[in-house]
Amino acid sequence: MKWYQLSIKEVEKNTNTDLASGLSEKQAKKRLQQYGPNQLDEGEKKSALLILLEQFKDFMVVVLLAATLISGLLGEYMDAIAIIAIVIINGILGFYQERKAEKSLQALKELSAPLMQVMREGSWVNLLAKDVVPGDIVKIKSGDRIGADLRIIKASGLHIEESALTGESLPVLKQENVLTGKLEVGDRTNMAFMGTMVTQGSGMGIVTATGMDTEMGKIAHLLQSAQTLSTPLQRKLEQLGKILIITALMLTVLVVILGVYQGHDMYKMFLAGVSLAVAAIPEGLPAIVTVALSLGVQKMIRRNAIVRKLPAVETLGCASVVCSDKTGTMTQNKMTVTRVWTEGKLYEVTGTGYEPTGKFYYRDNQVDLKTNKTLVDLLAFGMLCNNAEIRFDKKHDEQYVLDGDPTEGALVVSAEKAGLKRNKLLEDYSIVKEFPFDSTRKMMTVIVKDRHGEYFAICKGAPDVLVERCHKIVSTGSAKTMSQMDEKKVLNTISELASQALRTIAIAYKPLPKGFSFKQEDVECELTLMGLQGMIDPPRPEVKKAIEDCRQAGIKTVMITGDHVITAKAIAKQLNLLPEDGKVMDGYQLSQMSVSELEDEVEDIYVFARVSPEHKLKIVQALQQRGHIVAMTGDGVNDAPAIKAANIGVAMGISGTDVAKEASSLVLVDDNFATIRAAIEEGRNIYENIRKFIRYLLASNVGEILVMLFAMLLALPLPLVPIQILWVNLVTDGLPAMALGLDPAEENVMKRKPRSPNEGIFARRLGWKIVSRGFLIGIVTLIAFMIALHEQPENLVYAQTIAFSTLVMAQLIHVFDCRSERSVLHRNPFSNFALVLAVISSVLLLLGVIYYEPLQPIFHTTFLQARDWLLILGMSAIPTFALAGFHLFTRKK
Template sequence: MGELWHGLSAQQCLARLGSDADCGLEAGEAQARLARDGANRISGRPPESGFSRFLRQLREPLIYILIGSGALALFLREWVDAAVIFGVVLVNALVGAIQEARASSAIAALARRVPRNCRVLRDRELRICDAAELVVGDVLALEAGDQVPADLRLLAVRELLIDEAMLTGESLPAEKAVESLDEGCALADRRNLAFAGTLVLRGTAKALVVATANSTELGHIAALMDATASLETPLTRRLARFSKQMLVLILALAALTLIVGLARGLPLAQMLMATVALAVGAIPEGLPAALTITLAIGVGRMARRSAVIRRLPAVEALGSVTVICTDKTGTLTENRMAVTHLVAGGREYRPGDAASEGSALRELLLAGVLCNDATPRCEDGVWSFEGDPTEVALLPAALASGLDVAALRAAHPRFDALPFDASRQWMATLNRDAAGATLWIKGAPERVLAHCAARLAADGQSAPLDMAAELGRATVLAAQGFRVLAFAYRAGEALPDGEAGPWTLLGFQALEDPPRAQVPAALARCREAGVRVVMITGDHAATACGIAERIALSRHAPLRALTGAELAVLDGKALGEAVRSVDVFARVLPEQKLRLVEALQAQGEVVAMTGDGVNDAPALKQADIGIAMGRGGTDVAKQASAMVLADDNFATIVAAIEEGRAVYDNLQKFMVWTLPTNFAEGLIIFIAVLVGVSLPITPLQILWINMSTVLLLGLALAFEPGAGALMQRPPRAPREALLPPVLMARICLAGALLVAAAFSLFHYELATGSSLAVARTAAANLFVFGEMSFLLNCRSLTGSWWRAGWWSNRWLWPGMFAMTALQIAFTYLPAMQAAFGTQALTPSSWLSVAVGALAISLVVGAEKAIRRFAALRADSGRVMDRW
C-alpha cells in the first residue's frame, strides 16, 4: 500500500478517503470510484497459449538441424526419410509442450484468495455486495469466518483475531486493535490493519477499505511474482550449453563432408543425402524423450517418499541443490501450539509430570482448563479440540498430567466471563464449585503480575510474591522464543470491576510450535551432503532462534540472526556477506525473501526455497526449486512451486535431494551410453565420404537404430537404483560440465570402437561377395548389439556392471530381449526389409556381429578397471604421504 494507514488515526483515514463510519459511501460515489479504479480483482500477465508453447519447443539448436535435414530430404524426394525425421521433431515438441502446460498460473490462485461476497455499509444501510465491487472508502463489517476482501483500516473491533500466517508467516493469529501505530513498524505488527485474503477467526469489526485489487499487499505479491522470471534448472542450463556445442560441431562436420565429397567429384544429390545422414546420425534424437521419461520415473519415486513434483526438471534440480532456504512454521516445526514448560511454585515442570491434589502444578493446569474457551471432544478415546490455537494447547497439557478436562469443567461450571481484550491483555472466568466461587485469570505475564499480591508455593500454600524473580522467569522463557501465559486466581462472587486484584499467582505456561522429531537428523544429513540450511521466516527473531538452536541448525556457534529491519539497510555487498554467514533471517517481508534468494543465486548457489504462505510465493518462483507445503500450504504457494511436500516435513526434502542425485546419475549414464552411437554414426558417414566409398548405413537405418535402442535399451538405465553414498558426496558445482572429461573420453573411446567395428564388418562383407544391402544390414546390427553390450558397462560409471546386481533393474533384461527380437524382424521380415533396405544375414555374419559387440564391452570394461586401479594407487600414495 502506498499510504502508511497504520500511522494515522481512524478519523484521519476516514477524512482522507472522504468516507463516514456511520453512513459509508453513497451508492453513486461508489460507482464513480469503481469506474475510476477498476474492479477489486488481482490481475497479471495473460498466460501463454498452448500453440506458443509448442512453437517454443522448436527453437532448439539441434531441432533446427533436424528440420533442415527433413527439408533437404523433401527437396531430394526422399519421402520416407523426410516423414520419419519430421515425425521425430513433432513428437519431441509435443512432449515438451505438454510438460510445460502442467504448470498452472499462480496469479489466478492469488485471485481466488479474494472472497466473492462481503457486507458493506452504503447509504447508511448494510448490504451484501460482490467483493469485486468494493472501492477505496467503503466501510465493511467483519465477523468470525469471513475472509478479508481488501486491505482495511480497522475502525472498531471486539475481540478480533485474524489468521495472517499466509501473508506474514506468523505462527500465531494476530490480535487486532484500532489505535494508531508507529509508521516504521513491520507488516506483521500492524495490528490496526486487516489484509486481503486473511481469515477472521474470532470477534467482529467495522473497517475502512484503504486498498483494493493490485494495490493490496496481496496484489503487491502478485506483482512481484509477475516480474519474477521462472529460472532454468542446472540441467536445462547444461543441456543448452551442450546443444550449442553439438550444433557447432555437427554443422562443421556436415559442411566439411559436403566440401570433401564435391571436391572428389561426387554428385551433389548424393552428397546432400550423405549430409542428411550425417546430421541425423550425429543428433541424439531420443535424448528429449529419454530425458522426460527418466525425470518422470524420478517423479514416481519421489511421490512414494511424499514429495509431489509439479514440474519435471525439478527432479534433477534437487540433486544440484547447495542451499535450502526453509520456512520455520510447519516445515521445521509441527505447525501446532503446544505447552512445553510449566512453572509453578517456583519449580519447572513438563506436561506429563504428575499433578498431585492441591499442588501448585495442579492448580495451574486447572486454571488452563477453566479459563479457556476451547472445546474438547473425545470420540473412541481420541481427543480433539476446537478454538484458538493457544487455548487449544492448554488442554492436552492438563490431560497429559492426569487431569480429566470434561469432569473438571462439569465440577466447576462457568457462570460469567470477561473476554480477552487487547488493551487489558488478560481474560477471566467466574466458576463455582462446592467450595464457592473462584475467579480464574489468564494473560500476559507483566499485566497479570501487576495485580498479584501473593503466589502459591509448590505444596499449594500461599507464599510471598517476589515480583522481580517471577517476572525474570517469564522473561527468560520469552527470550527463548516461547509464548508465555501467566495464570492467577482469587475467591469472589463477581468479575473485576474497575481496579482488578489482589490476585494470587499460580504460575506460567510456556507454549511453542515444537520442532519435528525428524528434523535434527535430516539437518545432519544435509551437512554430510554439503548442503547448507538457512531459516527465513516472518516470525519473531527470538522464536526463530529458539527453534534453530534446538534443532542445531547452525554450522557454527553462536547462532547468527538478522531481522527484516536490519536487512532493509544492507547494500548489495553487505547482503552478499550476510547470506554467506547468517543462519536465521526473521521478520522478513515477501520482497526481502525474494532478495535473499537472488543474493544467494548471484553467488552461484543452487537454491531450494520452502514456504506455505502467499508471502512466500515470489521467492518460491524465483528459487531454482520452490517447495510448498501440501497440508498447510496455500494454493498460491503450491502454484508457484516446483514441488509440494505431501507431509509438510523437512526430512522429506532431504529424501528428495537423495532421489534427485540418483536421477542425475541415471541421466549421465544414459548420455554416456547414447552419445557414442551418435558420434560413431556421424563419423562413419564422414569417413565413407572421405575415402570415397558407399555409405555403410542409410539415414533411415540410422533413425531406426537411434529411436528403437533409446526406447528398449537406453530407458532401462532410468530404472537403475541409486548408487551407495549418494548423500556422502558434495553437491555438483553449478558450473560443472554436463559430462566431465573422464566420461567424454569414454564416449570417444566407445564411439571409435563402434566406428572401427562397423566399418571393418561392412567392408569385410563386401570383400566376401555380399551385396551392399547385406553389408549395411550387418553394420546396422553391429551398431545395435554393440550398444547392447556397452549398455551393461554403463550401469556403473566407475565399477563393474555386475556389482549393481544382476536383477536389481527389472527392465534391463526384458528390454535387451525385445531389442534382439526387433533386430531379427529388422533383418528377416519382408516388410522391414522393404522399408529399411535390409537383407538376411548368414550365421557367419552374426558371429562377426557378436565378436565385434563383445570386443567393445571388454575394451571399455578394461578402461574402467585401469582408472580404478590408478585411483587406488593415488589414494594409497596420499595415505603414505600423510603417514
C-alpha cells in the same frame, strides 16, 4: 451488487446462506454447476493438433521430407514411404513427450492450488479454492491467500495486502461494518478480494463472487500470459544444441562432398547427408530434459515434495546448507503439556497427544483440582487465550484431531484434562477483543468480560518476553509484587524445563478498570504472572538419519527455532545435529550483528535459537556470501523474504501459509525434514540422469557421423543407407534415452559433495567419455563393415547389414555403461527394468528388420548367420567392455 453497502444480515439473505451452518453439500453442488469452478480463465492453450504439427516444423525434417518427395518422384517409392513413416512415428513420440510434460506441469499446478477453510453443513472443512461457491462461509487467517471475493462478517486485527489488485503495498485494516457511497475497490474495507494476502489477524466472510466474476477476474487478462518454465540447464542445452547443430551440419556436408567426389550418386549422398544430419542433431534434447524433469518431479511428489519451480530440481543437487525450522519439521508437531508451574510448584501432567485424558501430580501425589483454584485458573486462561480446537474425528480412525496451532492445541488439551470445556467457559466469560499472536511481540492477548461485568486481559507468549512485562506474580491465591527473588525462581524454572527439551509458554493477566483504553500497548504491560506450561514436541524418528545422510553428502544442517536456547540445544543433541565444537546463537546476538559480521562466524553455527522470521533473511545472506547454496524452510508470512532469497525456498504444506508457499520453490506435503533430504537425493539423481542420456545420445551421434566420415575418407562404399540412419535415430536413440531418465540413484549419490552451480554440462570428464566412446563405436562399426565387405565384396547389402547391426548393438550395450560414473561393471543392469525393456524392444525391432522378409527391401538388410552375430556382438562390446577393463586395471594398480 454493491455488497459493501449491505448489512451482514442482508448479505446472508441475498446469498441464500446460513451463518450458523453454511451451505449444504446439495446447495454447493448446484451452485458449482450454476457459476462454474472458482478459477480465472486461462489464456488459449495449444491444441493437440497444433502440438503435433509443431513436431514437423524443424528445418532439417522439412528438408528430409522434401528430399523423400524427390525420391518418390524419381521412382524410389519404398525408400520415400519408409522415411516418411519413420518421420511420422518420431513426430508422434515427440508429441507424446510434450503432452506428458504439459500434463505433469498441470498436475503440479493443481497440487499447489490454494485451500480455503469453508463451513459446510455446520462443520469446517478444507476445500480447494476452485470448489468454493457464492454463499460459502469461509475462515481466513494470517498468511492465507484469499481465494474468492468476500464480504467480511468478522474481523479480528485483520490486515490484508491488496497490491496485486490495487497497487497499494501497505496492508489494509479490515472491518465488518456497512459502508456508504460509491467506493473504489481499495476503499471497500469490509470486503476481501481474490488474489490478495492476509498479513495479520483473522476473520470470517461470505463468498460474494467467484472466478471471472471477482474483481481479479475483471482484470484477468493481465494474468493470462502463460509463463514458460525454463531451467538454466535447459537454456544451457539449447545453446549447446546450436553449437552441435553447426558441427553436425559441417561434418555432414563434409561427408556428402567426399561421397560425391568419390563418385557416389549425388542424389543418394544428399539424402544420406540429410538423414545423417537429422539423426546427429540432438534437436530433441531440451524436450527430453523437460520430460526427465517432469518424471523426476512426479517421483518427488510420491516422496511428499512438490516442486513449484523447475529450476529448483537442478539447484537441489548443489545445496550445501539446509536451514530448517525445528517445530513440525524436525519434530512431530504434536505438542503435549507435561509440566505446569504456578505458585512455586511444578506439577506433572500425564497423557500424550491430543486425547484429553490425563491426571495432574505434585511430588507423585495426584492433585485434587477442586481445591487448587490457581492451577485451574491458569489452565482456563490458557484455553480462553486460544484459537485452537480439538475435535473427535470418526473419519480419521476415530482420533482426536487438531484444528489450529499445535502449541495452542496442547494448552486446550491440558485444560480439558482438568475437566474444562470452552463452551462452558464462554458462558462465564465473553471475549471482547483479540490482539493476535505475531512473531515480533511473541505473544497473544484477549480482553475478556466476566459474568460480573468486570474486564481483564489474558496474555500468553514466550516466557522471556512475558516475564519482562510482569510487575506482579500470583502467590497463595492472590497477586503480589514480583521481587527479584521471584523473577530468579521463574527464570530458573524456565531454564530447567528447557534443559528437558520442553517448550514453555507463560500465561499472565491484567485487570482492566472501567473506561480503560483497549489499546494494545496499554493492555500488554504491568501484567500479573499466573504461571508456566511446559510442553514437549518429540523429534521425528527419521530425522536423525536424514541429518546424518546430509552430513555424508557434504550438506550442513542448521536448526532455526524460536525456542529457548537450552531447549534448542537439547533437541539438537538428540538429533546428533550439533557437533562438539558447534556453536549456538540466539536472536539477541544475531540482532547486534551485521550480515558481514555474521558471515565471519556462520560456518561454526549449527543452531539459531530465539530468532524471529526477520532474522532468517540475515542468515541466508551470510551463508550465500560464504559461497553456499542455501535451502531455507518456513511457514509464516514473515518467512517469505528469506524463502524467496534462498537458493531453494522450502514451504510447509500442512502448517505453511499461502504467502510462504507462493514465495517457495519446493513445498513439503508432510512438513518433514526427511522429505528435504529425499528431495535433495531426487534432485541430484535427476541431474545425473540428464547427464546420462546426454552422454548416451551424443556418443551415439558421434559414432554415427564418424562411421560415415571415415568410410568416405577411406574411399569405401556407404556403410549405412539413409533409412538405416533414421531407424537408428528413432529406435536405438529414443527408447533407451528415455529409460535412462528413470534410472534409480547410484548408491553413492548421497555420499558425494554438492555439485558446483557453475559446473559445466561436460564436467567430470563427460566430454572425454562422449568423444572416446563415440570414436570407438564409429571405429568398431567401420571395422565390422570392412570385414564383411572383404568376405563378400560383391554383396554390399550384407556388409551394410553387419555395419547397421554393429552400430545398433554397440549403442545398446553402451547405454548400460552410461548408468555409472565409473563403468558398466559397477551397476546391476536389472535395477532399471524400464531400460532392460527398452533395450529388448530395440533388439527385437532390429531382428524384425533383418529377418522379416517384407522389411528387408525397405531397410536394405539381408539374413545373417550365427557366425555373423559373433562378429557383431564381439565388435559392439569393445567400446564398453574394453574401457571397463582398462578402468578396472588402472584402479587396481
